[in-house]
Amino acid sequence: MKRHSTSRFNVIASPYAVWAALFIIAPLIFVVYYSFTDASGAFTTENVSALSKYLPTFLRSIWFGIVATLICLVIAYPTAYLISQKTENIQRTMVLLVMLPMWMSFLIRTYSWMAILEDENGIINGFLASLGLPRVHMINTSFAVILGMVYNFLPYMIMPIYSVMAKLDRSMVEAAQDLGGSRLTVIRRCIIPMSMPGVVSGITMVFVPSVSTFYISQKLGGGAFDLIGDVIERQFQQSYNYNLGAALSLVLMVLILISMAVMNRFTGDEEGMAI
Amino acid sequence: MKIGSRIYLFLVFFFLYAPILVLLIFSFNASNSTSVFAGVSLQWYRRLLHDSATLQAFRNTLVLAVSSSVLATVLGTAAAVGIDKMKKGPAKTGLLATTNIPMMNPEIVTGISMMLLFVFVGRLIHMDAVLGFGTLLIAHVTFNLPYVILTVLPKLRQTDPNLAEAAQDLGCRPVSAFFKVVLPSIMPGILTGLIMAFTLSLDDFIISYFTSGPGFQTLPIAIFAMTKKRVKPDMYALSALIFVSILVLLLLYNFMQRKSDERARRKEK
Numbered sequence: 001m002k003r004h005s006t007s008r009f010n011v012i013a014s015p016y017a018v019w020a021a022l023f024i025i026a027p028l029i030f031v032v033y034y035s036f037t038d039a040s041g042a043f044t045t046e047n048v049s050a051l052s053k054y055l056p057t058f059l060r061s062i063w064f065g066i067v068a069t070l071i072c073l074v075i076a077y078p079t080a081y082l083i084s085q086k087t088e089n090i091q092r093t094m095v096l097l098v099m100l101p102m103w104m105s106f107l108i109r110t111y112s113w114m115a116i117l118e119d120e121n122g123i124i125n126g127f128l129a130s131l132g133l134p135r136v137h138m139i140n141t142s143f144a145v146i147l148g149m150v151y152n153f154l155p156y157m158i159m160p161i162y163s164v165m166a167k168l169d170r171s172m173v174e175a176a177q178d179l180g181g182s183r184l185t186v187i188r189r190c191i192i193p194m195s196m197p198g199v200v201s202g203i204t205m206v207f208v209p210s211v212s213t214f215y216i217s218q219k220l221g222g223g224a225f226d227l228i229g230d231v232i233e234r235q236f237q238q239s240y241n242y243n244l245g246a247a248l249s250l251v252l253m254v255l256i257l258i259s260m261a262v263m264n265r266f267t268g269d270e271e272g273m274a275i
Numbered sequence: 276m277k278i279g280s281r282i283y284l285f286l287v288f289f290f291l292y293a294p295i296l297v298l299l300i301f302s303f304n305a306s307n308s309t310s311v312f313a314g315v316s317l318q319w320y321r322r323l324l325h326d327s328a329t330l331q332a333f334r335n336t337l338v339l340a341v342s343s344s345v346l347a348t349v350l351g352t353a354a355a356v357g358i359d360k361m362k363k364g365p366a367k368t369g370l371l372a373t374t375n376i377p378m379m380n381p382e383i384v385t386g387i388s389m390m391l392l393f394v395f396v397g398r399l400i401h402m403d404a405v406l407g408f409g410t411l412l413i414a415h416v417t418f419n420l421p422y423v424i425l426t427v428l429p430k431l432r433q434t435d436p437n438l439a440e441a442a443q444d445l446g447c448r449p450v451s452a453f454f455k456v457v458l459p460s461i462m463p464g465i466l467t468g469l470i471m472a473f474t475l476s477l478d479d480f481i482i483s484y485f486t487s488g489p490g491f492q493t494l495p496i497a498i499f500a501m502t503k504k505r506v507k508p509d510m511y512a513l514s515a516l517i518f519v520s521i522l523v524l525l526l527l528y529n530f531m532q533r534k535s536d537e538r539a540r541r542k543e544k
Contacts, residue, residue: 001544005493014359016420020373023417027388034391077288082280089533094284096525101291103521107480108514111506112294112309115301121310125298154291180289204379212381214479219502228278229383234388236485246391249384256381 028143031253034246046215047247054231054248061228064142064210066151069157073199074204075150076157080198083158084165098155099185110219113151117144117220129211140222148216149206156205164198165191203263208256228252295518302511308340319512329513332497336477339408339493342470343415350416351423352465358456359425359431374421382418386485389414393486403444406488414486415476422475423468430464 038044056259082093101109116123117138125135138144168191214229228248235245300318306313319418323329354370361367377385389410397405442452480495487496501510 010357010360010526013354013361013370015422017356017370019350019417020370023389023392024373024376024538027392029386030391030395031338031388061500075287078280078283082284092529092533096529098291099286100522100525101295103474104295104514104518105477105478105480105495105498107495107502108298108510109294111510112298115297115310118310121308127524128312151290154287200540208379211533212383214383215499229381232383232387234517236390242391245387249387252376253380257346259533262377274368 025108028264029272031246034243035274036247038243044243045242050244051247051251054228057226057228057231058251061211062255062259063228064149064225065207068153068210069207071150071202072154072157073203075216076154076161077199078162080158080165080195081187091166095159098158100164102155106195109217110148110152110216113144113148114219117147122206137190139220140224142221142225144220145217145227148214148220149210151233152213153206153209156209157202160201161195161198161204163197167197168243193223200263204260211256212252223233226246298511299515299518301508303318304508307507309508311510319508321511323512323516326509328492329494329497332492335408335491339415339478340473343412343419343476346412346470347419347423347472348465349417349470349489350428351420352461354441355421355424355427355431356453359428360459364515364541374424377418378421378425382481383485385418386414386482389417389482390485398399404488406486408491410486410488411483411493417481418479418482419475420470422471425470426468427461428466430461434460462467472533474540 007264010195033058035047036045037048083091083098086094115121119125119135121136121138122139128135170195173186173190176186181189212229213227213229214233217227217230219227232245234247235241235248301309301312303315303317304312305318321334325439358367358370362363391404393410397403438456438460439449439452441451442456447455478495478497480491483493483496483497487493492500498513499508
């Protein structure tokens with residue numbers, strides 16, 4: 001008697017299959033449907049052709065996203081490496097400290113940056129003034145927007161890189177050292193290649209929310225640096241042009257899919273994410 | 276080198292905690308400024324206790340987080356068990372790929388895609404205010420499900436399929452064999468998924484922003500409405516309270532884990 005039966009489809013998964021069809025697949029079909037219809041439901045390509053007007057916004061979003069992701073990578077990589085070198089108990093505490101800010105509303109943390117960066121009453125400028133130094137204009141600049149992105153998404157870069165580094169085979173590193181590799185050579189030839197899966201997953205985890213953000217740019221950019229997320233948000237919460245909003249989202253989605261495919265090809269990562 | 280690395284780590288952590296430090300300090304501010312400190316006072320905390328709208332939003336957030344995480348855990352565990360038993364094929368691949376969609380898609384796209392579905396269906400059934408607790412619950416369960424499934428699946432792969440068979444050989448029915456043998460061994464995965472779903476739901480703003488209506492506000496949405504105006508330190512007081520409670524919870528969790536590690540180590544000896 002064969003009890004351990006496997007089949008193509010298992011009934012126990014069917015409630016989820018129905019749920020996924022209704023609330024994951026169907027909403028995406030609606031994005032496509034709304035992109036190619038007008039308010040009355042008639043077919044139109046007007047929304048898609050209106051997109052060229054938003055090309056500068058798209059380019060700015062991608063540019064800011066790339067810069068923020070690179071800065072995160074540069075800050076996070078040494079951080080993850082240094083944490084992975086500590087004793088187990090210290091590692092655990094530090095990981096906790098990295099994750100703790102993520103559990104606080106990002107709205108409030110971003111708002112708090114406004115208080116730090118402000119011109120007149122800002123904390124940094126107040127400090128500079130008390131030292132008799134000239135004030136620095138920071139709020140409502142592209143610097144502030146990118147700072148907000150780096151701040152909010154840095155833990156998403158540290159965590160995956162750290163989890164790969166913590167699992168790195170120590171004996172490989174020791175073998176490289178035994179074979180005469182200097183500290184730098186070991187890092188370059190051994191640690192960096194082995195930590196690639198973490199880097200790839202960190203890049204996606206920072207790039208996707210940076211490109212699509214809408215709150216950070218409004219608060220720290222003062223509305224002068226519209227990102228694609230801001231435009232989409234306005235279509236749904238202010239001007240109620242769902243069709244244009246859907247078309248913008250569709251392009252954003254396709255854009256992110258393409259950039260991820262390019263990155264996976266570029267890094268030659270076969271195993272995919274290492275979360 | 277040692278000192279250099281210490282300074283580096285200190286600077287990174289300082290960067291991560293600077294805004295939190297600022298809001299902790301200014302939550303005790305005597306004036307209503309969020310950047311000029313005028314002396315210590317507890318007035319914003321006192322005011323918070325009497326702010327019925329914020330307290331209601333907090334209750335709503337808890338209700339939503341508990342119900343959506345429990346629902347997602349039940350649905351997701353069943354899904355993981357089913358997927359684990361499936362043979363390789365288009366059904367399994369398709370189901371796994373679909374599970375990845377909400378994790379890969381930008382949150383704003385997930386949010387507006389569900390909003391479009393809800394609005395469309397609402398128009399079909401001639402319901403004007405379709406967005407509310409129901410739609411929020413559906414949205415939260417949907418973005419929680421992948422996290423539950425992807426934490427339970429690896430645990431299922433680790434459990435020995437012979438265990439369930441052995442239980443059946445010893446006279447267990449298949450269903451009770453599952454509850455007595457398989458379920459306990461995947462329990463850690465289920466709990467991790469539940470906790471993850473709960474915290475994600477608690478903190479979610481973007482997806483909730485597009486799928487909620489004026490009738491049911493969660494805390495992040497209430498905070499968003501507040502930050503549109505000039506913010507007073509009452510919001511800082513609120514976040515300070517949230518921060519301290521999360522800190523205590525995490526320290527407790529950390530402490531318990533350390534204890535259980537020590538116990539495991541002693542057993543090994």
